[in-house]
Amino acid sequence: MNRRAWLLVAVTLAFVCVGAVTATGGATETVLVVTDSDGEDILVTPVDDGTEVTVEYTHSVEKTLVSDVYEVRNGTLVMTHMKFSSYGAGLPSTVPVTEVDGRYVYYPPERSYDPLRITTGFVAEHDLIVGDKRYDIAERADGGTVEIHVETRLKRPW
Template identity: 30%
Template sequence: MSRSKIILSGSMLIMLLLSLFIIRIPTIQVDYSDSRFYLKDDRFDLGWIHSVEKEPWFESYERNEDALLLTSTKFKTFGAGVPSSAQVTKSDDGFVHMIVNEPIDELLLAVSRNVQTTMYTENNQIALYELVDDYDTVFIHVERVSLWNLLRGEKID
């Protein structure tokens, strides 16, 4: 191999390695305690048992550029926390469905075994209440993460 081909190959390798640190991808990041994981999906649902009504409640989120978008919510009974300006849609599953489409910079969730806060992705169910002590906070937000961190970090399907 000629010297110029070796230099070219080495330069390309250096550029490839540098791109692992320079290129940043918007990714849904979940921070808790001293840990974190990244979602492979650009959308997820949160579910929990409402503390007063004792009925299930679900919210659907998706990544919208560098923020989260609360797209919809569904619940069994009206009570504390019900959106006042969202559009109600018809359903036959026993839930009240509402279209919300509200941008959210960051979710701060107080998680407990009592309400069983759970994250649902396309391929996984993540019991957030099992990751932290009762009433600890879980932060969910969009972060621009380097390819290197995505490759070495924990990802959830």
């Protein structure tokens, strides 16, 4: 292919790309992204500021439910509280907790995570709850480590 033909192809591709962006109005959306240890997206779901994101799992020793609850704030995840059903390794034992519906609730000092790293497992059966949707991240990550973060992406036109 000669130089003019290559130039024509390049200009045509540029117009197609601009057309795709224009078709969406250049609109963006905020999404929660979960990537596996290879950096591949295994979950992308829309979120807004204030969306609750919960990492829920079974404590490996106590075999009781643990829920780490975060809120999307300004492009990061902020831990708001932790709910657990019994004391065990890795769970708060020397801080004040509140008892609500038979579970302990701990309100930690505010801290942002970007990204949040979690080593999932099939014993713990890690789930991710975003709003009212539940995702089995242990299964999606094949029991490996994931990173969870919030980002702004261009909306897809399809």
